Amino acid sequence: MASLPRRGVLKVLPAAAGAAVTAGAAAARAATRKAAEPVFPQPATRRAVRRSGRLETRMTVRFTEQELPGAGTVRTRTYEGSVPGPTLRVRPGDTLRITHVNALPPNTGPAHHGTDINVPHGFNTVNLHLHGMHVDPTGEADNVFRSFEPADRPGGTTTHRSTVAVPKDHPAGTFWYHPHHHGATATHLLNGLAGVIVVEGDIDDVPEVAAAEDVVVCINELKLSGGRVPDLTSDATYDRLPSTFLVNGATNPVLTIAPGEVQRWRLVNAGALTTLYLRLDGQRMHQIASDGITYMRPVAVTALQLPVGGRADLLIRGGEPGVYQLTAGGVSRPLMTLKVAGTPRSMALPTRLPGRPPTLPDPTRTRALTFRSYENVFSGDFPHAYRILGEGETPHADPEAGRRDPVWGRFRPDFVNHRVRLGQVEEWTVTNDSRRHAHHPLHLHTNHFLVTAINNRPLATPVWHDTVGLPPHGSLTFRLCARDFVGRAMVHCHQSQHEDEGMMQIIDYVR
Numbered sequence: 001m002a003s004l005p006r007r008g009v010l011k012v013l014p015a016a017a018g019a020a021v022t023a024g025a026a027a028a029r030a031a032t033r034k035a036a037e038p039v040f041p042q043p044a045t046r047r048a049v050r051r052s053g054r055l056e057t058r059m060t061v062r063f064t065e066q067e068l069p070g071a072g073t074v075r076t077r078t079y080e081g082s083v084p085g086p087t088l089r090v091r092p093g094d095t096l097r098i099t100h101v102n103a104l105p106p107n108t109g110p111a112h113h114g115t116d117i118n119v120p121h122g123f124n125t126v127n128l129h130l131h132g133m134h135v136d137p138t139g140e141a142d143n144v145f146r147s148f149e150p151a152d153r154p155g156g157t158t159t160h161r162s163t164v165a166v167p168k169d170h171p172a173g174t175f176w177y178h179p180h181h182h183g184a185t186a187t188h189l190l191n192g193l194a195g196v197i198v199v200e201g202d203i204d205d206v207p208e209v210a211a212a213e214d215v216v217v218c219i220n221e222l223k224l225s226g227g228r229v230p231d232l233t234s235d236a237t238y239d240r241l242p243s244t245f246l247v248n249g250a251t252n253p254v255l256t257i258a259p260g261e262v263q264r265w266r267l268v269n270a271g272a273l274t275t276l277y278l279r280l281d282g283q284r285m286h287q288i289a290s291d292g293i294t295y296m297r298p299v300a301v302t303a304l305q306l307p308v309g310g311r312a313d314l315l316i317r318g319g320e321p322g323v324y325q326l327t328a329g330g331v332s333r334p335l336m337t338l339k340v341a342g343t344p345r346s347m348a349l350p351t352r353l354p355g356r357p358p359t360l361p362d363p364t365r366t367r368a369l370t371f372r373s374y375e376n377v378f379s380g381d382f383p384h385a386y387r388i389l390g391e392g393e394t395p396h397a398d399p400e401a402g403r404r405d406p407v408w409g410r411f412r413p414d415f416v417n418h419r420v421r422l423g424q425v426e427e428w429t430v431t432n433d434s435r436r437h438a439h440h441p442l443h444l445h446t447n448h449f450l451v452t453a454i455n456n457r458p459l460a461t462p463v464w465h466d467t468v469g470l471p472p473h474g475s476l477t478f479r480l481c482a483r484d485f486v487g488r489a490m491v492h493c494h495q496s497q498h499e500d501e502g503m504m505q506i507i508d509y510v511r
Contacts, residue, residue: 027039040255040336041248041340042216043070044082047089054095055088057182061126061179061193070251071244074227077104079189082320083249084176084218084270090202092172092448096164099185102126103151103157103280111155119382119409120232121183124150128162128310129445130197131309132292132466133169137163137509138487144180144445145413145488167484171356172201173292174266174311176218182411182504187232188495189272190223190310192246196268203294208350212264212315219306221247221271221334232497234381243274244357245328247336252325256337257318258342260348264288265314267307272496275469277329277442282319283338288353289313293448293464296355307441309467315349358462360450360479367391367418369501371430371470371481371493377403385410386503387495392417394505410502416488417505425481429454432470440498443467444475447490453477467494482509 048055064078079085090096104124127146135142141164148160175197179188196218203209223241224228230237247253257263269276279302288299292310304312318340325334369392374385387409388391394415398408420426428449444466447505452462455474462479470476492504 002231015248025301040215040253041250042087042408043218043248043433044080044086045089046333048091048094048216049384050095054097055090055130056097056100057086057088058099058413059085060101060103063105063320066436068249070244071222071224071254072248075220076222076229079193079195081224083192083220083246084503085193087196087216089198089199089200090166092166092167092170092199093168096162096166098128098349099128099163100148100160100162102148102150102160105154106150106152113135117182117413118406118500119183120187120500122181123148123183123184123231125184125476126179126193127181128177130164130175131443132175132176132311132448133164133166133197133450134446134484135198136485136487137165137489141165142446143387144182144490147181150482153496166199169503170199170201171293172199172203173289173294174198174268174313175292176268176311177394178270178272180274180296181377182413183500184306185230186238186272186500189270189496190221190238192220192222192442193227194218194220194270198231198266199292201288202354206350206353208262208348209264209288209315210320211347211350212262215263216248216268217265218248218268218270219276220249220275220452222246230258235384237464238273238343238497243331245331245333245335252334252337254337254339254343256339258319259321259340259344260347261318261345262347265316267312267314269308269310271308273308273495274331275308275439276331276335278302278306278335279329280316280324280338282322282324283340284317284319285314286315286349288315288350290463291448291466294353294355296347296357297352305469307467307469307494308440308496309443310465317347317349318345320371356464358450361425363425363479364427365424365445366427368428369428370433371442372409373434373438374403374500378406382501385503386437388417388505390505392505410503411506412494413506415506416508418491418507419510420480420482420507422482422484422486422511424511425479427477427479429474429475429477430470432472438472438496439495440470440503441467441494442470442491443489443494444480445507446485447482449478449480451476451478486510
């Protein structure tokens, strides 16, 4: 088979280098910004106390009416009254303790529709998923089987707790959090219920990275109708509503960089439905991490694909003075504007990084899965079936029903689809066999996986991911070696409407 070069995914350009600066320059630069420069919004930050190694915080989910710059007055479900929620900063070995307050009104309607758990429901029930983090998927940690129900009367609240121990060898990088209550994930994300998690560590100690201003770029996708986000009550709920994309709660905010200055951007696609094909024409971009896993060296890119739930860390080096825009294919408005202005600086790019080697041993077992959507097979408001088939598929309840079987290939909370042994290297081939509704970003909880081939063409340099888009009418091959944690977790489509309607399976990590 012909080798697919890394530029086939990242569109690599030659790297550039400059002269070194000290880490203190970043703080000095921020302090001397001219008052006339636009203020680029940043989410509020909550940081672990270094002496105790604990981040103890309270996170309240409620309906909030707020003025979003460029989007007007909107009423959405929020964390702590803002879109996005606060950025949480921890280090390997820290403990994250969250008191969750559900201040949403009581749910209306049934818990779910009869025996079909895969009809969207429970829009005021939340829980917590630490997307991409390698932490315990059970108990009061990253356990998406929990339900934080609202109070049974309007105006009431309920309180729930999460305690998450971050392993001492956890990779330093960019992650995020959001509710993962099955049946309501798309609605929650399209309200803006999400926030960034930063794990600080070895990559932040690289001198050239430490000198760069650290910029969170959290991209939320809202579906607004009359200043609100409707709940997902039919397959067509969001079809005719244009997506409003926000960066840190604003439409097309302006960020300033000096010529020759290097900034570190932490890009997070915290939307629900849309993969973003990003470009920043006229500027040099060097990617240093995907999905929180650092590369061995920076990779120059002209564009990058950021699936729903995906992250990318970039080093941006200011070029010629002017105004440039971060755009996404198919999105009518720029996501953000970069203004290159001010006194030129001379900042270097790193040549090596403390990355994770892109290798795993040969696999000792294989699995083959197929993501497939079927059109108009059910009656009612949700006629389409989103299924994961192949090895481990959820069996029919009635084989004679064929495609109209409501259980076959769809999420069942009492059925374990895969048992994965810790330490065993597996090779998965996942095929996208959908004709319409073929947008399927694959996400695996708890462990990263190493993408080795696309459409059976090996990558020259494999890439670590926890979320990756399946090629339409094609296949993806990756290797997985689960570590450390046992218990049930998920593999699913992160086009969140597909997930809510059943395109999800249970993995049981076992010793």
